[in-house]
Amino acid sequence: MVVIEQSAPLDVGVAVSPRRRSLRLLRSLGRGLAVAVPVLFIATFITYGLGALSKFSPANAVLGDTATKADITRMNHQYGLDRPFIVQYFSWVGRAVRGDFGTSWFTHIPVTQSIEQRLPVSLSVAVGALIIAVVLGTLVGIAAALNNGGWFDRAVTFVCSLLSTVPGFVAAIVLITVFAVSLPILPSGGYVGPSVNIGQWLKFLILPCLSLSLDSAADLARQLRNGLVGTLRENYVTGAVVRGYSTRRVVFVHALRNGAGPALAVLGLHVPRLIGGAVITETVFALPGLGQLAKDSALRGDVPVVQATLLVTIGLVLVSSLLVNIGLRRLRPGTGRAE
């Protein structure tokens, strides 16, 4: 040890104090919200406008083609659809904020109730897929980067490119063929709530989650691999090696932090896909989720339900991208400042 003579101990107020850190977090949250609000406004405007433009009306829904002009006018008035568009829009937004999405034109069930019923299914699949994607993508990506140029790396690159050329449901079909048809060990579709039977719930979720996650896992692995290969070449990685750190420390503490940026950004793009893209997975595996609800309602012309599902999805998308942005900024303080 070096001995330095020192008269008085130094006062070391190391790094950023927790207070300043949380302040910074708040500020980036605020900045995110400042962007999110106009985005939400535009997205909801389009969503509501879509319903207004459609040829469907509550009278059609109830009476079908036998609805007379008078019926339509009466029902439209009853649902407030004869008001100016902009008034309708703001009253819809106002009610939506309080969790009131109106009632279905067909079943007359409150839309909120249907969504509350369906959302857990979609979220189970999305969260499950997210977990698989992150774990699988991270492990494979890191392994490929460390194997840069080797056979494993090339195999990963090949499989990832292949996965990016097939529609998501093809992976689902392959998984069903293998696990449900050829060696029937998993159900090909259906759903049981976790409160009914948690083992069954997991069993029904495995294939949907896996098939939904593959695309994201592949993309994540590829981005992480490219990012890591780039950072492993950086001088500060050499610097860390020179300091005598273990490979694990060099990769996880020094390289990953800087190489994970693009991967995290991609993850931000994928979270909405896992929520919105679940329509197809839900159809393939016959899951009663939000996507199915949206699809069935759209095909029936049940405008309030479609609007509500779109709005919920948009909300989830915005929240997830906000979280990812905050994560990115915390991971790489330098990039936040460069803006």
Place this chain on the structure above:
Amino acid sequence: MNTFRRSWQLRSAKISIAILLVVVVLVVFGHLLAPMNPLQQHDGQILKGPSSRFWLGTDYLGRDVLSRLLAGSALSVLSALEAVGIAFGLGVFPGLASVYLGRSFEWVSQRVMDGLMALPFIIFAIAVAALLGNGLHQAMFAVGILMAPGFFRITRAAAWSFNQAQYVEAAQLLGASPWRVIRTHIWNKVLPTVAITTANHIAGALLVVSSLTFLGIGVVPPTPTWGGMLASDLSYLAQQRWAPIFPALVIMLTVGALNALADAIRDSAGDSVRQTTGRRRLGRVQNVGAR
């Protein structure tokens, strides 16, 4: 322009172009090349494997799979092109304009694009198709609108970086009009970037079209489409495990060729293009359709 000439030299580009030319032939002449009527149901020939009569076998109604595949290519590919065409128009020109038309236009266009990016692809396309009349054109219009931000951002980023270049500044100082600067200096430089984005988005749109037709959106049942064939194959998976291979392979080849072509152009382009479109395989719009 050198970028394109250089990229044609690459082997991957040649293979991709060969595949895409075949696809174009299928799109234009597919219905003529089909050996049989794609809608005709052959009695007693249900769910048969490949044979000398039915090269790729028959489906659950006894229709010839090869003929359906060939006849279905036009609708699948043209729909994708339709969506990308709309996205191109709504993305590239506002993207260029946002660099030159001042801060307020910039702000508004950015926010609109952000808003579009928050909308989920498939659900939105389904909603539009269903609510505005169940047609593939409506769905493709929706997809086109949602893809516009991709073009907008990439064009904007490219134009922005070139606009900072000194020769552009020099031209502006010499009194060239903004329109002339765009036409003579920016457009040529932005073109490779736009080409890469276009190829990637056509690939993405094809996947979306497949997904939508798979769900039965916008198409009336007997009409053959690649995605629709996969959907019916799924129902008869127990009887015909190999059946999804053919439509899936056609989609994979087309999408793969488009992505490889985009990579080839990116690889032959200069650093600035690589920066705006991301490194190879970094910026690819992967499975846009899944959003």
Place this chain on the structure above:
Amino acid sequence: MSALAENEPLLRVDQLRVAVGGGALEAVHGVSFDVHKGQTIGLVGESGSGKTLTCRAVLGVLAPGCVVTGGSIRFAGKDLVGAGRRELADIRSRHIGAVFQDPASYLNPSLTIGRQLSEVLRVKGGLARKAARIRAAELLELVGMRRIERVLGQYPHQLSGGMLQRALLAIAVSCDPELLIADEATTALDVTVQAEVIDLLRTLRAELGLSIVFVSHDLAVISELCDRIAVFYAGQVVEAGEAGQVLAAPRHRYTQALLDAADTGTWDRRRLTVIPGQPPALDTPWTGCAFADRCASSAADCHSDGIPWRTAGGHGFQCQHPVPVREAS
């Protein structure tokens, strides 16, 4: 680490050969030099002459595709070329420190200076969090950093080049190494900052008893700091000896040419000397003296192999037609 035997060098590089391009092209052709305890050796030469490759070989961080193909590197009697990964990591962390050109790139951009400094102290020095923090501040003080509390919480992009080099030096000496390798450590810095860093190196040498391998292409900087000099040319050491002796009375024609080119004492734009030509490319083999083609004094025998390494009182050189020794006046 075992105590050094009498007269045993701390670092002995012997006939080191390094090849690049996956081992196909030899770029360092049998380089030898010793560093004794407390000594500072300057490696001088043009860019591409193999100084940096030699340093990286000593540190065991050759770039991918570069391999040591021959010779040995012994640190305190231990062979580094054949050493295991763990052993090497241990020697690197506790006994050899290193600083490089472009300090900004050698610090992790997303961790604060304090975090990176205490990381070394905790992982390699075995200190607890609190102790590491206090020690980090002491180290920054040692390297002459001002406003230490502030710097500890800052990220690399918030500091200037000179401050970054000080921070890197703090990390390099944090675990009390015997040897410091400074690879072009002052090259990218402003002249004034350069002088400060050299001063700092002197201080550290005095306070910590460091041996230093100082790489530079700047003879003026080398002459200020080094006890001994090894002149590199085309992957070989062509002349080595006491700094004063080599600089005052160079024997190798290349060293002479280098001194002439760097002679700023009688700086005159019209007479700025340059060495004509370029060193031989890696893929073109040569025989005899690598400098012969650029040398004004070369003769036919310069092109044949077997030019001996001549020594006179610790001053060695490899030249067929050396600069004549000036009579001491």
